[in-house]
Amino acid sequence: GFLCVTCTAPVNIAVIKYWGKRNEKLILPTNSSLSVTLGQDELRAKTSVAVSSDFNEDKMWLNGKEQSIENPRIQNVLKEVRRRARKRLSDSENEADLLLKHVHIVSENNFPTAAGLASSAAGYACLVYSLAKLYGVQGEISDIARQGSGSACRSIYGGYVAWQKGKADDGTDSYAVQIAPETHWPEMRALILVVSDQKKDVGSTEGMQTTISTSELMQQRVQGIDKKMKLMTQAIKEKDFPTFAKLTMQDSNQFHAVCLDTYPPVFYMTDVSRQIIQLVHSINDSTGHIKVAYTFDAGPNACLYLLEKDVPLVVSVVQHYFPLSTMHITGPAVSEYTLTS
Numbered sequence: 001g002f003l004c005v006t007c008t009a010p011v012n013i014a015v016i017k018y019w020g021k022r023n024e025k026l027i028l029p030t031n032s033s034l035s036v037t038l039g040q041d042e043l044r045a046k047t048s049v050a051v052s053s054d055f056n057e058d059k060m061w062l063n064g065k066e067q068s069i070e071n072p073r074i075q076n077v078l079k080e081v082r083r084r085a086r087k088r089l090s091d092s093e094n095e096a097d098l099l100l101k102h103v104h105i106v107s108e109n110n111f112p113t114a115a116g117l118a119s120s121a122a123g124y125a126c127l128v129y130s131l132a133k134l135y136g137v138q139g140e141i142s143d144i145a146r147q148g149s150g151s152a153c154r155s156i157y158g159g160y161v162a163w164q165k166g167k168a169d170d171g172t173d174s175y176a177v178q179i180a181p182e183t184h185w186p187e188m189r190a191l192i193l194v195v196s197d198q199k200k201d202v203g204s205t206e207g208m209q210t211t212i213s214t215s216e217l218m219q220q221r222v223q224g225i226d227k228k229m230k231l232m233t234q235a236i237k238e239k240d241f242p243t244f245a246k247l248t249m250q251d252s253n254q255f256h257a258v259c260l261d262t263y264p265p266v267f268y269m270t271d272v273s274r275q276i277i278q279l280v281h282s283i284n285d286s287t288g289h290i291k292v293a294y295t296f297d298a299g300p301n302a303c304l305y306l307l308e309k310d311v312p313l314v315v316s317v318v319q320h321y322f323p324l325s326t327m328h329i330t331g332p333a334v335s336e337y338t339l340t341s
C-alpha cells in the first residue's frame, strides 16, 4: 500500500524574539517569545510525507534536492512522532504495520531558505503536522515542532502565539499557546520587505550559541523578558497598536544589540535595514502617532507591522524610498493545513 499526506504551513514573525537555548538537544529556550502567524498566500512551506512497502529506506528532499535524512533535527522529529504513534497504535495490528514502513519526505518553500525569513519555522511546523496526520498522532504537537527548530513551535497555531519557555528539564512544559486567534485583531497587517535573499552568514543556531557564551547584555535581556511578555500580551488583548508597535521595535533593537555584544559580533542588519528603521521612525514622528513598527530576525529583511488603514500610506512611502525591494503584504492567519491522501 501507499499512503501520502500533503500539508502547507505558514511562517511566523516574532515581536518578542527567541534567542538562546538552555538545552541545545531538546531546543529549550532561555526566554519566552511571542509572534504573529502570517497568511499563507505569500510565504509558506509545503510538505508531502508518504509511506509505502516499496520504500527501502527513509529519504528526504528539500526544494527538489535530496538531503541527508540523518540530520539530527529531522531524526528527533521522526523518532518522536513514531514513538507517540507506537504508543497509540500498540493494540491495532493493522495500523502498527505503518510504523514498519519507510517514509519519504518532500518539502518546499515558496520563498528563500535561510535568509532570515522564518523558513525553518514553516518547514518544521509543516513536517511535524504532516507526520502527525500520517501517523494519527493527536494532541499537542508544538513541542515536537520545537525539536526541529525552536521558532517552528509557534507556527503550529494561527493568530497571536506565545512560546512559553517552561521550567522542566525534559521540556514537557515548553510549547506554544495561542494568545488570540487571527479574528481577534484582523486589521493587523505585516509588510515583508525583502532586502536580500542571500543565505545568512551566521545561522541562528550558531549565533545564539555564541551569544549565550559571550554576551553579558544577554543576561539583562533575559531578566526583562517576562515583563515584556505580559505587556505585549495585554497590548494584543486590548488591540493597543501604539504599545504593540513600540514593544516590537524595542525588542528587535535589543535583540540586535545583543548580537553586537556577542563576541565576535554578529551583524544581521545592513545599511538598508537601518535606513528602513529611520524611515519608520520618520513616518511615526511626522504623523504624531505610532502607525508602523519594524522587526528584524537573523537577517537584513524587514517585517513591518501596521494596521490595514495605514497600508496605502506606508506602502507608498516605502516604494518611494526603496523602489527595488520586493514586498509581501499579509495579515494574521490560521495554520491552514490542507490534506490530500
Ligand code: DP6
Pocket (backbone or CB within 6 Å): 013, 014, 016, 017, 018, 019, 027, 033, 120, 121, 148, 149, 150, 151, 152, 204, 205, 296, 297, 298
Ligand atoms: C531571530 O528557530 O531558527 O528568528 O531553534 O536553532 O532552529 P533554532 O533557531 P530558530 O531561531 C529563530 C530566531 C529568530 C527569533 C524568533 O523567531 O523568535
